[in-house]
Amino acid sequence: MSASNIYDGELDGRMVKVMPTNRITTKSDLSELIANFPYDIFSKRKEESPSEPVERITIVCMGHEPDLKASLFKEVGDYKLDVNIVDILKDKKALQLKRESEGLAVIRDGQVIIESFFPMNLLQKLSLDEQNVEDWKQLVESVLIDFNYDGAVLNPTEIDIPDKKSFVKGVYDIPEDAGTIRIKITDILSESLEIEAVK
Incomplete structure (x- = not known):
């Protein structure tokens, strides 16, 4: 060995x-x-x-x-x-094998569409794997979108924070003057992932 x-x-x-x-x-x-x-x-x-x-x-x-x-x-x-x-019996809280969240957002027909979001730590806590997530929106607390990201600070103009009974939209209209589109997705554990939309 x-x-x-x-x-x-x-x-x-x-x-x-x-x-x-x-x-x-x-x-x-x-x-x-x-x-x-x-x-x-x-x-x-x-x-x-x-x-x-x-x-x-x-x-x-x-x-x-x-x-x-x-x-x-x-x-x-x-x-x-x-x-x-x-x-594990004593340190359940301490066992955090951190994994980065993953997601994909695409630009199509004048809209930005979040195609997938896998908050890995949350899935681990729920003992789910990627295949078990029917709808990623169930796991999301908010989506913030900056349509003109300057590469440094996120200044969201689209803020999607639904009430407890509904989910985030996941599809957003892109304004005409948009540049680099950066999206911040926060899951229900308040852990965030930032991604840029791709064409």
């Missing part, structure tokens, strides 16, 4: 290892990690920056033995690790 395969991903500069989620993580669950750490890379990093950790790791688990982190440090011995344990 190569070093790159022992982790499940990377988040904010930290390597992420997801432990089996059907049971409490024990010291023996760390053995695969300990056996496959890239010790040659660790040695090089230690030489270059002796006071810095050789690796920053986030371990995600569903419950764990209290001395899990201590036993990992003990096994790795000479190498300084920065280990953060995220226990």
